[in-house]
Amino acid sequence: MRSPAANAELALHLEAAAAPTPGNVDRDRDHDDLRFEHFLAGAVGARDGLSMAATDESIGAAFERAVEGMSQQSGGNTQFGALLLLIPLVRAAASDDGLTPTTARQIVEQTTVDDAAAFYRAFDHVDVRVDDPPDSFEPLDVRRGSTAIPALRERELTLQDVLAASADRDGVAREWTNGFKRSFETASRLAGSSDGGPVDGQSPVETWIVAPDRLADRAARAHLALLAEQPDSLIVTAHDESTAASVRRRARELLSGLPEQPPEKATIETFAADLVDRGVNPGMTADLLAAGLFIALETEAVSV
Amino acid sequence: MRSPAANAELALHLEAAAAPTPGNVDRDRDHDDLRFEHFLAGAVGARDGLSMAATDESIGAAFERAVEGMSQQSGGNTQFGALLLLIPLVRAAASDDGLTPTTARQIVEQTTVDDAAAFYRAFDHVDVRVDDPPDSFEPLDVRRGSTAIPALRERELTLQDVLAASADRDGVAREWTNGFKRSFETASRLAGSSDGGPVDGQSPVETWIVAPDRLADRAARAHLALLAEQPDSLIVTAHDESTAASVRRRARELLSGLPEQPPEKATIETFAADLVDRGVNPGMTADLLAAGLFIALETEAVSV
Numbered sequence: 001m002r003s004p005a006a007n008a009e010l011a012l013h014l015e016a017a018a019a020p021t022p023g024n025v026d027r028d029r030d031h032d033d034l035r036f037e038h039f040l041a042g043a044v045g046a047r048d049g050l051s052m053a054a055t056d057e058s059i060g061a062a063f064e065r066a067v068e069g070m071s072q073q074s075g076g077n078t079q080f081g082a083l084l085l086l087i088p089l090v091r092a093a094a095s096d097d098g099l100t101p102t103t104a105r106q107i108v109e110q111t112t113v114d115d116a117a118a119f120y121r122a123f124d125h126v127d128v129r130v131d132d133p134p135d136s137f138e139p140l141d142v143r144r145g146s147t148a149i150p151a152l153r154e155r156e157l158t159l160q161d162v163l164a165a166s167a168d169r170d171g172v173a174r175e176w177t178n179g180f181k182r183s184f185e186t187a188s189r190l191a192g193s194s195d196g197g198p199v200d201g202q203s204p205v206e207t208w209i210v211a212p213d214r215l216a217d218r219a220a221r222a223h224l225a226l227l228a229e230q231p232d233s234l235i236v237t238a239h240d241e242s243t244a245a246s247v248r249r250r251a252r253e254l255l256s257g258l259p260e261q262p263p264e265k266a267t268i269e270t271f272a273a274d275l276v277d278r279g280v281n282p283g284m285t286a287d288l289l290a291a292g293l294f295i296a297l298e299t300e301a302v303s304v
Numbered sequence: 305m306r307s308p309a310a311n312a313e314l315a316l317h318l319e320a321a322a323a324p325t326p327g328n329v330d331r332d333r334d335h336d337d338l339r340f341e342h343f344l345a346g347a348v349g350a351r352d353g354l355s356m357a358a359t360d361e362s363i364g365a366a367f368e369r370a371v372e373g374m375s376q377q378s379g380g381n382t383q384f385g386a387l388l389l390l391i392p393l394v395r396a397a398a399s400d401d402g403l404t405p406t407t408a409r410q411i412v413e414q415t416t417v418d419d420a421a422a423f424y425r426a427f428d429h430v431d432v433r434v435d436d437p438p439d440s441f442e443p444l445d446v447r448r449g450s451t452a453i454p455a456l457r458e459r460e461l462t463l464q465d466v467l468a469a470s471a472d473r474d475g476v477a478r479e480w481t482n483g484f485k486r487s488f489e490t491a492s493r494l495a496g497s498s499d500g501g502p503v504d505g506q507s508p509v510e511t512w513i514v515a516p517d518r519l520a521d522r523a524a525r526a527h528l529a530l531l532a533e534q535p536d537s538l539i540v541t542a543h544d545e546s547t548a549a550s551v552r553r554r555a556r557e558l559l560s561g562l563p564e565q566p567p568e569k570a571t572i573e574t575f576a577a578d579l580v581d582r583g584v585n586p587g588m589t590a591d592l593l594a595a596g597l598f599i600a601l602e603t604e605a606v607s608v
Contacts, residue, residue: 006349010345013317037520037608040317304377
């Protein structure tokens with residue numbers, strides 16, 4: 001049986017390999033300066049940090065180590081957001097009670113100010129695209145990296161507090177506040193069950209997602225379902241809300257014919273090519289997919 | 305900087321991703337029952353054994369652990385031969401003197417009967433396609449797995465001895481007897497230098513190999529150069545010598561126009577499709593490529 005750390009690394013690889021995942025680097029598509037091989041190196045590099053997350057070391061230290069290892073490639077930030085989801089999930093998986101929304105919530109609640117400091121140090125290793133913070137949070141802008149740590153300590157903010165502060169505009173941070181709701185839902189979709197929570201009432205989508213044998217193909221379909229469900233917060237940050245809304249709308253259109261008329265792969269490919277041409281990258285959606293893949297692998301709801 | 309174990313795992317991923325690698329699963333091509341995602345899971349699963357190879361644990365135990373982890377996926381044997389090359393190379397890389405043909409030879413010379421026993425146990429974890437042994441070696445047929453260990457102990461054979469016995473018909477075993485000659489040559493080709501040894505005097509091939517930016521593309525070209533150089537011993541085992549010779553001949557033809565007329569990617573793709581249709585899988589060549597990628601990464605002759 002694979003360890004939680006191995007499953008987490010494998011989830012990163014499967015997310016990158018899943019194709020087509022419109023707007024993201026995938027098995028069939030590189031961007032100009034960000035290539036599939038950077039994702040391979042990023043996932044391999046993150047492994048030691050993921051292994052730390054399964055020990056008694058602090059969550060923050062494990063995250064910083066994972067990000068540091070992930071960043072040892074020339075493509076830039078490949079998996080920062082995915083690691084922010086995977087680290088607490090790996091910790092929960094390694095706990096006596098195993099991986100559930102409840103244990104994942106407990107891991108979040110136990111985070112400390114030191115964890116938050118390590119989270120800020122992680123930004124020293126790689127450029128991450130994030131939104132401007134609210135004015136009151138400006139001294140704690142994550143883009144300040146470790147220089148923000150004194151302000152953090154003064155306010156005695158834990159990592160849970162820091163992420164809660166951006167939950168309204170960052171889909172990854174939001175997972176930290178709600179028991180990793182969409183991550184668990186994605187795992188259920190990949191498994192063809194809704195045991196992990198409600199799945200938007202769209203059973204035709206579920207049936208379509210689990211039809212292929214290849215897990216990477218299921219993952220690509222789950223990616224499209226995620227895109228259709230909510231606007232991608234990284235697109236909002238990098239572009240604007242209307243761009244994110246239009247991407248979501250197009251994804252919904254592609255799925256609107258289910259179950260009778262599943263989207264043609266060529267049609268999804270056209271959507272994918274269009275997003276790449278416009279430089280639109282739904283990175284948050286990819287992060288949620290990686291987390292969903294991890295949960296599905298770890299709970300043996302899917303296998304490779 | 306990535307650890308030797310991380311570089312070894314990354315080499316496995318890059319080998320699998322390199323495309324086109326005619327006859328092998330690659331980023332663009334799955335076989336019916338053996339898919340790219342099995343190679344992802346195989347590489348991730350091998351990591352703990354690769355990490356063991358960088359410690360004081362025995363080489364044999366590290367190899368067995370790597371194979372056991374690799375086999376935790378439903379595709380069957382994905383990377384047995386590659387791991388047989390990588391384990392001693394990782395050990396050499398972790399030594400005080402670093403990775404050179406000399407240190408790699410020393411690791412081989414230090415192997416014990418216990419290492420050989422662990423090597424036999426590794427065959428219990430996965431079906432590996434191997435040739436019939438010579439008559440005198442029949443009680444030591446690797447396909448007997450751990451049941452051959454008593455005969456092994458009686459003859460007091462080390463892992464070096466066992467591999468030397470099949471070096472004439474197995475290209476991976478041969479690497480163990482000659483200082484990993486083709487593995488180091490492949491690393492030199494990937495780096496565009498011939499520092500690691502002679503490279504068949506074909507400098508146009510070298511120039512062609514290092515032309516692309518993507519390391520995975522260089523790796524695919526190095527794969528074709530390996531195919532052109534010697535018959536693949538796994539093809540001999542699975543088919544016959546004339547099939548292996550014909551594959552080599554076709555690879556030579558594809559490279560014969562260099563430097564003026566590099567092979568068209570479409571022409572290589574046609575060759576690749578033909579091999580898949582005929583079920584011809586140059587697995588030894590893939591193993592050598594993985595070893596070459598590891599050496600090139602570990603010596604910082606290439607980067608991702």
